[in-house]
Amino acid sequence: MSFRATSREITGVMMFDLVGRITLGEGSAMLRDLVREALRGGHNKILMNLSGIDYIDSTGLGELVSAYRLIKSQGGELKLLKLNKKVTDLLQVTKLYTIFDIHNEEAQAIASF
Amino acid sequence: MSFRATSREITGVMMFDLVGRITLGEGSAMLRDLVREALRGGHNKILMNLSGIDYIDSTGLGELVSAYRLIKSQGGELKLLKLNKKVTDLLQVTKLYTIFDIHNEEAQAIASF
Amino acid sequence: MSSKPQRIEIVLETLLESITLAEEVGVRVAAAAGFDEDDQYKIGLAVHEAVMNAFQYGNEQQREKKICVIFELHHEKLVIHVTDQGTGFRLDDVPDPREDENMLVDSGRGVLLMKAFMDEFDVQVGHRGGAEVVMTKHCRTQNT
Amino acid sequence: MSSKPQRIEIVLETLLESITLAEEVGVRVAAAAGFDEDDQYKIGLAVHEAVMNAFQYGNEQQREKKICVIFELHHEKLVIHVTDQGTGFRLDDVPDPREDENMLVDSGRGVLLMKAFMDEFDVQVGHRGGAEVVMTKHCRTQNT
Ligand SMILES: Nc1ncnc2c1ncn2[C@@H]1O[C@H](COP(=O)(O)OP(=O)(O)O)[C@@H](O)[C@H]1O
Ligand SMILES: Nc1ncnc2c1ncn2[C@@H]1O[C@H](COP(=O)(O)OP(=O)(O)O)[C@@H](O)[C@H]1O
Numbered sequence: 001m002s003f004r005a006t007s008r009e010i011t012g013v014m015m016f017d018l019v020g021r022i023t024l025g026e027g028s029a030m031l032r033d034l035v036r037e038a039l040r041g042g043h044n045k046i047l048m049n050l051s052g053i054d055y056i057d058s059t060g061l062g063e064l065v066s067a068y069r070l071i072k073s074q075g076g077e078l079k080l081l082k083l084n085k086k087v088t089d090l091l092q093v094t095k096l097y098t099i100f101d102i103h104n105e106e107a108q109a110i111a112s113f
Numbered sequence: 114m115s116f117r118a119t120s121r122e123i124t125g126v127m128m129f130d131l132v133g134r135i136t137l138g139e140g141s142a143m144l145r146d147l148v149r150e151a152l153r154g155g156h157n158k159i160l161m162n163l164s165g166i167d168y169i170d171s172t173g174l175g176e177l178v179s180a181y182r183l184i185k186s187q188g189g190e191l192k193l194l195k196l197n198k199k200v201t202d203l204l205q206v207t208k209l210y211t212i213f214d215i216h217n218e219e220a221q222a223i224a225s226f
Numbered sequence: 227m228s229s230k231p232q233r234i235e236i237v238l239e240t241l242l243e244s245i246t247l248a249e250e251v252g253v254r255v256a257a258a259a260g261f262d263e264d265d266q267y268k269i270g271l272a273v274h275e276a277v278m279n280a281f282q283y284g285n286e287q288q289r290e291k292k293i294c295v296i297f298e299l300h301h302e303k304l305v306i307h308v309t310d311q312g313t314g315f316r317l318d319d320v321p322d323p324r325e326d327e328n329m330l331v332d333s334g335r336g337v338l339l340m341k342a343f344m345d346e347f348d349v350q351v352g353h354r355g356g357a358e359v360v361m362t363k364h365c366r367t368q369n370t
Numbered sequence: 371m372s373s374k375p376q377r378i379e380i381v382l383e384t385l386l387e388s389i390t391l392a393e394e395v396g397v398r399v400a401a402a403a404g405f406d407e408d409d410q411y412k413i414g415l416a417v418h419e420a421v422m423n424a425f426q427y428g429n430e431q432q433r434e435k436k437i438c439v440i441f442e443l444h445h446e447k448l449v450i451h452v453t454d455q456g457t458g459f460r461l462d463d464v465p466d467p468r469e470d471e472n473m474l475v476d477s478g479r480g481v482l483l484m485k486a487f488m489d490e491f492d493v494q495v496g497h498r499g500g501a502e503v504v505m506t507k508h509c510r511t512q513n514t
Contacts, residue, residue: 024278025242057274058339062332069330086267093342094335095324137422138386170418171483175476182474199411206486207479208468230433234391237379243402247378250398251391258387289374 003027004052005034013110014043015081019052022060027053031060035067044076045113049106051082056090068099077101081109116140117165118147126223127156128194132165135173144173148180157189158226162219164195169203181212190214194222232299237292238277240285248295249274252306255297259304260365268343269304269363275336276308276359284310284357303345308359309352317349376443381436382421384429392439393418396450399441403448404509412487413448413507419480420452420503428454428501447489452503453496461493 003020005027022028038046046067056064064080071078079101083091091097103109116133118140135141151159159180169177177193184191192214196204204210216222236251238244252273256266277293285291296307323334341347344361352358380395382388396417400410421437429435440451467478485491488505496502 023245023274025245055271057271057278058333058336059278061335065330066332090339094338095329099329136389136418138389168415170415170422171477171480172422174479178474179476203483207482208473212473232385232387233383234388235381237381239377241376243376244378247395247398247402251395254391254394258391 003030005030007034007038009043010110013045013047013113014038015047015049015106015110017049017052021055021057022053022063023055023057024059028059028063031063031067035070039071039074039076044071044074046071046076046078047081047103047109047113048078049081050087051084053087054084056087061090061094061096065096065099077113079103079109079112081106116143118143120147120151122156123223126158126160126226127151128160128162128219128223130162130165134168134170135166135176136168136170137172141172141176144176144180148183152184152187152189157184157187159184159189159191160194160216160222160226161191162194163200164197166200167197169200174203174207174209178209178212190226192216192222192225194219231305232297234297234299236295238295240281240287240289240291240293242281244293245274245277245281248277248293248308251295252297255299256304256363259299261304261363262366265363265366269306272340272343272361272363273306273308275340276306276361279336279359280308280310280312280357283315284312286312303362303364305360305362306344309354310356311354312356314351314355314357315349375449376441378441378443380439382439384425384431384433384435384437386425388437389418389421389425392421392437392452395439396441399443400448400507403443405448405507406510409507409510413450416484416487416505416507417450417452419484420450420505423480423503424452424454424456424501427459428456430456447506447508449504449506450488453498454500455498456500458495458499458501459493 003022003026006017008015016034020027022031068078081103083102116135116139119130121128129147133140135144181191194216196215234255236248238248249270253266253270256269261269280293281287285293291311294309298305320337321328321334323331323338328334340361345364346362348360350358350360378399380392382392393414397410397414400413405413424437425431429437435455438453442449464481465472465478467482472478484505489508490506492504494502494504
């Protein structure tokens with residue numbers, strides 16, 4: 001369980017590989033810090049690889065929305081990569097898939113920025 | 114979880130390979146039936162392979178003692194094969210290792226009857 | 227399973243850890259009731275959301291206040307009650323986060339998830355005045 | 371972990387399934403408290419035995435009677451209370467199953483296992499007259 005994140009820069013895009021749970025107690029606050037840190041470092045093209053995320057609660061969904069707004073407000077973009085079935089379901093139920101740009105291929109996602 | 118048993122006869126010894134939990138709800142009653150069945154079928158040299166057993170409660174320990182007595186009363190013998198650390202601990206704490214003949218090698222266990 | 231529902235009651239303090247604990251018991255109870263893995267996850271998430279709201283809004287993170295979770299395992303359904311010691315809320319007052327104007331708001335998706343993942347969902351007034359969330363999931367297949 | 375103990379209370383019916391459920395919650399709480407896998411197993415087995423006795427002897431398998439399990443997570447120890455609605459029993463009346471004359475008796479090893487696997491073990495009279503088993507396990511390493 002719990003949450004783990006690693007970051008790497010690929011041709012100007014900051015990519016986060018996220019693993020575990022994004023919930024009130026676990027990944028949610030860390031994710032917020034991660035995004036702020038990236039913005040502070042001048043990165044505003046952010047791609048979150050969610051393939052390792054198997055659980056998001058409403059707080060985690062709220063955190064994704066908050067990150068989306070914050071990044072956009074700084075002239076950047078947040079995109080999502082590789083959602084599994086559970087996460088896809090969550091974005092469908094909440095209609096959040098309508099606001100996020102979602103990709104299945106890393107190269108394609110990077111190129112889309 | 115739960116309990117599974119398979120039996121095979123090897124040179125006059127009835128061997129039970131037991132897997133799972135021997136507890137009040139799970140393996141205990143099945144184990145009793147198994148032993149009675151074997152005795153009814155004329156088998157009174159019984160070897161229980163416990164290598165797949167990872168949990169025994171006090172009811173399960175009682176069941177082993179009960180099987181031991183029943184088999185003995187019918188002129189037979191009950192021996193145990195391959196205890197893992199947890200089961201060894203349980204037999205030590207209860208001193209039951211003093212009544213059971215316990216083996217680590219199948220061939221040796223079979224030969225000892 | 228007999229016709230009288232099996233009843234499991236958990237009383238938790240208002241602590242962050244209580245959310246996951248209740249969720250895990252929920253998954254465990256759902257598994258015992260014969261729900262498949264997908265439904266176990268959905269039931270667990272619904273419990274997680276209900277207890278999280280009790281923690282945040284109902285009991286306002288005041289540790290001494292209690293969160294009570296009751297699982298009633300009927301023959302053909304699982305009914306879950308989550309009660310807190312807050313002042314309650316009305317379902318009608320909760321905005322729909324899927325409306326355009328709410329889409330970019332951080333909060334407001336807990337009730338939606340509970341409604342989506344359970345078959346029935348309602349909020350009542352608990353006998354001590356707090357919110358009592360009552361949610362039901364029907365068993366798809368009958369089993370023992 | 372704060373200095374005030376975290377408290378989790380579970381009220382169960384007198385059903386076979388309650389034994390494993392309480393055991394699993396015990397393992398979960400022990401893990402959260404930082405006990406290693408071996409201790410988690412031992413704490414789980416102790417809860418299993420205590421609830422099994424409440425089920426069999428205390429509440430005599432009468433389903434309506436309740437079994438209450440309380441976990442108190444202190445800084446340096448986990449205290450577990452298991453209370454039933456029977457008539458109680460005295461620890462002095464429980465024979466030692468390791469004595470030669472008891473060695474081949476089927477029953478009587480539950481209390482022994484609880485004593486062996488926990489650091490402290492006692493039986494009291496619950497506030498409603500039933501047995502209240504109180505057992506404690508100390509944390510070997512401090513964590514959090
Ligand atoms: N247990 C509760 N007690 C009081 N108010 C609650 C409770 N649960 C939910 N609410 C109210 O309902 C609103 C919607 O809750 P929810 O859909 O879970 O979204 P979120 O928790 O993200 O705000 C909350 O903002 C709160 O005002
Ligand atoms: N909750 C209880 N209420 C009443 N009597 C109990 C309770 N728990 C244990 N006892 C008594 O203590 C005895 C020893 O219990 P135990 O060591 O668990 O062994 P076993 O359950 O195998 O008999 C029981 O036989 C019973 O007489």
